[in-house]
Amino acid sequence: MAKFLFVTDLDHTLVGDDLALEKLNQWLSEQRQNYGTVIAYTTGRSLPLYQQLIAQKELLEPDILMLAVGTEIYYPGSDTPDSEWTAKISPGWDREKVVEIAKRFPCFVFQPPLEQTSFKVSYYTSLDGLAVTIPPLKSMAKNQGLAVQTLDCYGGGFLDILPESANKASAAIYVQQRLGFTDEQTIICGDSSNDLSMFENMLCPAIIVGNAQKEVLAWHEKAPLGKRYLAKNHFASGILEGLEYFGFYRG
Ligand SMILES: [Mg+2]
Structure with a gap:
């Protein structure tokens, strides 16, 4: 071996x-x-x-x-x-801005503090509408100079927003x-x-x-x-x- x-x-x-x-x-x-x-x-x-x-x-x-x-x-x-x-992984990431943007979407509910880290913002989501909320969320982030990715479990109702890299x-x-x-x-x-x-x-x-x-x-x-x-x-x-x-x- x-x-x-x-x-x-x-x-x-x-x-x-x-x-x-x-x-x-x-x-x-x-x-x-x-x-x-x-x-x-x-x-x-x-x-x-x-x-x-x-x-x-x-x-x-x-x-x-x-x-x-x-x-x-x-x-x-x-x-x-x-x-x-x-x-x-820091370029294009601003946690405060990400949180502000996500606040505009009522379907995202902030997960408890222990789930939140410097480079991961985590939400519970309603299952319906995730597909229609992700594109505007991403374009808002892009317009503010952010580079993020969203990781969603459609079956699970969890959404993580992470730096793109x-x-x-x-x-x-x-x-x-x-x-x-x-x-x-x-x-x-x-x-x-x-x-x-x-x-x-x-x-x-x-x-x-x-x-x-x-x-x-x-x-x-x-x-x-x-x-x-x-x-x-x-x-x-x-x-x-x-x-x-x-x-x-x-x-
Ligand atoms: Mg696992």
Whole structure:
């Protein structure tokens, strides 16, 4: 075995089946110790919400932690995000302005403070009308010199507004390049809409866990063939199945 960069979403991907998680943790831990495999988590959670999760679940300490949908990147022992990444995603972003613009749309309801971060503004939305409110919101943002992207889960009623240059894919690619891993040496795992940027924009082997959201399954069916594996098993068990499929793991 050689070292690789293991990038995984947390909720409903790595986390969801405690027994399978234990098995995967043990294997990953050996890979890290013996070969220098790098373990990277990527999640929509903010730092306080990530800390809540690690208080409840047995997670390995990651080598790289990408929070708030890729807008913050942390390394072990530091509570300060990677400043180079922050500088890269800052142009065209002004949180106050984004909040002011979104206030004009009554269908957006501000999520609780713990969900809000410097580079992610999060709302609950009514399902109807999202398709008609996003274009004017985006053009208002553009007219004010902002460069934003919206991440919406039509099925879920959640909307994140992020800098145009930041999402799970761009953060993972930044980490991949910074650490010098090729696509063949990288693997990504996810289940939901905010993982789609990785599945769409990264050329490395990708594992979609069997319990993936229907939006992701629908995308998978239509998207061109790639190094992508839809597992039958759920959560960490689906990750193990995918790792075996790609020849990283022998069960
Ligand atoms: Mg997830």
